[in-house]
Amino acid sequence: MHTLPEEHRHLLELVRGFATTDVAPQADGYERAHEFPRPLFDQLAAMDLTGLPFGAAVGGSELPYRVYLMVVEELSRASLALGMGLSVHTLATWAIDSYATPEQRQLLVPDLVAGRALGAYALSEPGAGSDAASITTRARRDGDVYLLTGTKAWVTHGGVADRYLVMARTGAADAGGISAFVVDADQPGMTVAEPESKMGLWSSPTAQLILDDAPVPADRLLGDVEGQGFRVGMASLDGGRLGIAACAVGLAQAALDVAVGYAREREQFGRPIGDFQGVSFLLADMATRTEAARALYRSAAERRDHASGVGPHAGTPGAGTGYPTTIPSAMAKLAATDAAMQTTTDAVQVLGGAGYTTDYPVERYLREAKVLQILEGTNQIQRMLIGRQLTAPRA
Amino acid sequence: MKVLVPVKRVPDTAGEKKIDPNDNTVDRESVESVLCPVNEFAIEEAVRLKESHDAEVTVLLVGPESAQPIVRKALSYGLDAGLQVTDDAIAGSDALGTARVIAKALEEQEFDLVLFGNQSTDARTCLVPAAVAELLGLPSLTYARHLEIDGGSVTVHREHEEGWDVVTSQLPAVVSVVEAINEPRYPSFKGIMAAKSKPLDVRSLADLGVEPEQVGANGATATMYEFKDRPPKEAGTIVEDDGTGAAAAQLADWMTEKKFV
Numbered sequence: 001m002h003t004l005p006e007e008h009r010h011l012l013e014l015v016r017g018f019a020t021t022d023v024a025p026q027a028d029g030y031e032r033a034h035e036f037p038r039p040l041f042d043q044l045a046a047m048d049l050t051g052l053p054f055g056a057a058v059g060g061s062e063l064p065y066r067v068y069l070m071v072v073e074e075l076s077r078a079s080l081a082l083g084m085g086l087s088v089h090t091l092a093t094w095a096i097d098s099y100a101t102p103e104q105r106q107l108l109v110p111d112l113v114a115g116r117a118l119g120a121y122a123l124s125e126p127g128a129g130s131d132a133a134s135i136t137t138r139a140r141r142d143g144d145v146y147l148l149t150g151t152k153a154w155v156t157h158g159g160v161a162d163r164y165l166v167m168a169r170t171g172a173a174d175a176g177g178i179s180a181f182v183v184d185a186d187q188p189g190m191t192v193a194e195p196e197s198k199m200g201l202w203s204s205p206t207a208q209l210i211l212d213d214a215p216v217p218a219d220r221l222l223g224d225v226e227g228q229g230f231r232v233g234m235a236s237l238d239g240g241r242l243g244i245a246a247c248a249v250g251l252a253q254a255a256l257d258v259a260v261g262y263a264r265e266r267e268q269f270g271r272p273i274g275d276f277q278g279v280s281f282l283l284a285d286m287a288t289r290t291e292a293a294r295a296l297y298r299s300a301a302e303r304r305d306h307a308s309g310v311g312p313h314a315g316t317p318g319a320g321t322g323y324p325t326t327i328p329s330a331m332a333k334l335a336a337t338d339a340a341m342q343t344t345t346d347a348v349q350v351l352g353g354a355g356y357t358t359d360y361p362v363e364r365y366l367r368e369a370k371v372l373q374i375l376e377g378t379n380q381i382q383r384m385l386i387g388r389q390l391t392a393p394r395a
Numbered sequence: 396m397k398v399l400v401p402v403k404r405v406p407d408t409a410g411e412k413k414i415d416p417n418d419n420t421v422d423r424e425s426v427e428s429v430l431c432p433v434n435e436f437a438i439e440e441a442v443r444l445k446e447s448h449d450a451e452v453t454v455l456l457v458g459p460e461s462a463q464p465i466v467r468k469a470l471s472y473g474l475d476a477g478l479q480v481t482d483d484a485i486a487g488s489d490a491l492g493t494a495r496v497i498a499k500a501l502e503e504q505e506f507d508l509v510l511f512g513n514q515s516t517d518a519r520t521c522l523v524p525a526a527v528a529e530l531l532g533l534p535s536l537t538y539a540r541h542l543e544i545d546g547g548s549v550t551v552h553r554e555h556e557e558g559w560d561v562v563t564s565q566l567p568a569v570v571s572v573v574e575a576i577n578e579p580r581y582p583s584f585k586g587i588m589a590a591k592s593k594p595l596d597v598r599s600l601a602d603l604g605v606e607p608e609q610v611g612a613n614g615a616t617a618t619m620y621e622f623k624d625r626p627p628k629e630a631g632t633i634v635e636d637d638g639t640g641a642a643a644a645q646l647a648d649w650m651t652e653k654k655f656v
């Protein structure tokens with residue numbers, strides 16, 4: 001943080017103050033109430049924090065992705081539901097901003113950037129998870145509308161979002177037959193199912209969207225081009241996965257903070273348990289793993305910023321050429337979420353019996369970490385992407 | 396309408412404060428300096444007047460050049476311009492000296508309303524707003540927990556121990572607000588960015604026509620001769636319940652003795 005430019009430092013001070021004073025004390029209450037912390041998201045909007053990496057033309061702050069991710073990390077340390085909420089919102093907004101026609105961008109993006117509208121992303125289906133190209137939701141052109149029919153699954157913000165990016169099939173039964181639509185929450189013919197009953201992350205609702213001949217205006221076909229939906233989906237996941245990596249680091253840091261505090265205070269055999277190597281080595285590994293994950297997501301984000309020509313490396317060779325950063329993003333997501341799983345598990349261990357109770361937040365952190373290894377591409381899918389790249393035939 | 400919000404740089408309220416034995420003032424090096432938290436309520440009220448009455452708000456700070464980040468911090472809430480009075484001769488001013496500088500700075504400005512926090516978290520004298528009003532010959536409405544502007548007048552709910560009085564005055568007027576008046580918002584990121592380029596006017600005592608002898612340590616009517624560290628906290632009284640009910644009586648006696656009931 002000390003090496004950051006002044007404006008980024010001020011931003012992070014603002015976020016840390018908000019996260020500590022307003023978010024952290026309310027996080028557990030929202031979890032127990034199974035309620036999305038929309039008032040906190042609205043406060044993010046009021047503080048101009050919902051559009052940090054977007055262009056000034058749509059109302060954004062044009063910050064490097066790396067700095068936006070530091071904000072996500074800081075929020076996730078206080079509330080994963082809120083940090084991930086911002087990440088998912090940004091994923092959907094980025095997809096629309098990047099692929100929209102100029103008219104669509106003007107109409108649909110400023111509300112999302114300003115945080116007046118909450119975004120969501122609907123790609124998966126009950127029968128199409130990791131194999132996302134096999135989705136079966138259909139979009140059939142009928143005059144001025146597309147009629148969408150099918151069920152989208154595992155939609156974060158399902159039922160609380162204002163605008164959904166929905167992938168549906170307009171053509172052949174392959175990746176090239178998928179299109180992306182921007183669908184408002186009040187879309188006739190679309191209903192939201194009861195939220196899933198989950199192991200954790202209760203204040204971030206996950207629900208199915210059920211589309212039954214929903215007449216989506218044809219001008220909501222993203223980019224006014226059929227067949228680019230899969231590309232939109234995959235490209236936006238590159239950024240989304242960095243967001244999840246930052247969430248995981250924030251969560252791991254939260255677990256580490258609690259474990260260290262406990263190890264310094266809890267006494268057994270006449271001294272703080274942190275004095276025992278069995279505990280201090282555990283803490284040392286947790287801290288190292290968290291810092292390594294942090295370094296990895298930030299270096300991946302630097303590459304992304306370099307590829308898009310923003311940040312400190314603008315103007316250096318290759319900057320702004322838009323080269324793909326899928327692999328660094330996959331690596332960061334994989335390493336950070338595995339680190340969060342291990343670190344939250346170890347935090348429960350440091351707290352012993354107390355860690356297994358709901359008197360301390362670490363059991364919640366453990367439950368929350370698990371989902372990060374699953375969403376936005378399971379960690380097996382991340383390994384597949386990385387492995388495929390390593391063993392691809394050389395040109 | 397035009398509003399002026401005088402603000403103060405104070406040592407971090409949560410930090411451990413030290414007195415510099417050389418001049419018996421707060422040792423600024425020993426603790427981080429912040430915008431006085433009570434000022435945030437006056438700033439929030441000013442921001443609301445911007446929203447409701449299209450008010451133009453200037454923030455005023457009396458303090459050394461190094462306090463400029465505090466002016467920028469105040470501006471980051473969306474205020475329009477800054478005015479800082481800086482002069483070596485101001486150091487060591489008491490409440491009246493500070494009020495003289497503020498009053499002189501205000502004389503040069505056009506304004507309808509001056510919005511103070513009712514006290515600063517370091518000195519806590521609560522004197523400056525009323526002293527400024529007196530020096531300017533303006534109505535003084537202190538301890539406001541509610542504020543309304545209606546045409547050319549201001550009405551406040553003036554808080555006291557038994558409730559509040561409703562006080563109305565013509566503008567221009569000087570108002571000090573208490574923390575019950577509102578819930579300050581956070582500055583926005585764009586507000587922080589914009590604060591860097593807001594106009595900031597820096598004036599000296601000579602610019603304002605203030606005689607250096609009237610302010611600073613030399614002009615102070617209050618003098619600090621000595622200071623001592625706060626005595627360590629004493630152990631409290633422990634009342635044990637032996638099952639006879641005597642503890643309740645003991646507790647009641649103690650509360651009566653301490654005038655809690």
